[in-house]
Amino acid sequence: MTAADFPLTGPDLHVLRRTFRDYTELDHWLPAGEQYRRRAYQCFQLDLARLAADGPAALTAIDRPPPYVQSEQVNPVAGGIARRFKLIPPEHPATEPTTQIAAAVARLLTAHGVLDAAVTPDCLVDAHYMRLIAPGDPAPEGKHRDGLIAGSAHLIQRTNISGGVSAIYDRYDPDRGLRSFVLEDPLDSYVFDDERVLHYTSPITVTDPAAGAGLRDVLLIGFRQRA
Numbered sequence: 001m002t003a004a005d006f007p008l009t010g011p012d013l014h015v016l017r018r019t020f021r022d023y024t025e026l027d028h029w030l031p032a033g034e035q036y037r038r039r040a041y042q043c044f045q046l047d048l049a050r051l052a053a054d055g056p057a058a059l060t061a062i063d064r065p066p067p068y069v070q071s072e073q074v075n076p077v078a079g080g081i082a083r084r085f086k087l088i089p090p091e092h093p094a095t096e097p098t099t100q101i102a103a104a105v106a107r108l109l110t111a112h113g114v115l116d117a118a119v120t121p122d123c124l125v126d127a128h129y130m131r132l133i134a135p136g137d138p139a140p141e142g143k144h145r146d147g148l149i150a151g152s153a154h155l156i157q158r159t160n161i162s163g164g165v166s167a168i169y170d171r172y173d174p175d176r177g178l179r180s181f182v183l184e185d186p187l188d189s190y191v192f193d194d195e196r197v198l199h200y201t202s203p204i205t206v207t208d209p210a211a212g213a214g215l216r217d218v219l220l221i222g223f224r225q226r227a
Contacts, residue, residue, distance in 0.1 A: 001152075003187035006104050012097040013186055016156050019094040020217040024131045025086045036136030041068070041085035042098065042127040046223070048117035051106055056099035058106075059125060061090035066227075068126065074147040088129070098127050102221050105152045105191055114150050114193050115223060123149065126222040134161045134214030138201035143167075143174050146222055148194040153201075154219040155183035161204045161214040166190060169198040183218070194222075 024038035043065035050058035067082035088094055102125050109115040115123070132138055158164070167180040168190075178197065183189070192199055206214035 001189040015093045038131040040129040042088045044125040056103040059099045074145045128220040132216040134204045134206045137203045143198040143200045148222045148224045151222045152191040154189040156217040159215045163204040165202045
């Protein structure tokens with residue numbers, strides 16, 4: 001997916017860039033001494049039956065979402081830990097463009113049968129605002145699943161970095177690469193069926209130390225069954 005697949009405007013992108021700059025905080029769940037990642041979080045309930053007619057209105061922000069928990073099997077770095085992140089409130093201006101992105105992805109997943117209103121009429125949608133400061137590792141877990149139904153990644157900003165090559169692998173044959181690519185332009189995106197594939201993104205480094213910080217801002221969207 002590219003910017004053409006999302007109904008976002010220049011001001012919408014400005015709101016998102018400002019959110020990554022001003023509203024994310026240090027990720028305290030990284031291994032000790034690691035300080036290259038900042039993040040913030042939102043959680044929504046998605047009513048799939050309303051998606052076709054209502055689009056983003058089918059997503060309702062949850063004021064006080066439960067802790068975010070992944071199994072140790074899918075996340076050997078932070079699995080089994082009930083994590084809480086800095087919460088972006090529903091009234092924050094980033095909510096509107098984020099729900100626009102999530103709704104577009106949900107429509108695509110529904111069209112391909114990955115999301116199905118008959119199977120998961122109500123699912124949770126996680127929005128992770130992830131800022132990587134080079135040098136840093138977007139995927140310290142290595143090749144991995146997220147323990148979701150499906151997910152997506154959306155580039156908001158890429159500045160003065162090298163690396164950050166994303167790749168998709170066969171879940172049952174992790175040495176078999178299916179595709180690799182670099183998200184380079186705002187809203188360059190990829191969507192994946194988390195039950196079928198693994199994904200990974202390589203470390204990033206600063207391209208030109210004299211040009212300032214190297215940054216990679218990515219909005220991660222995850223669709224999971226409501227417990």
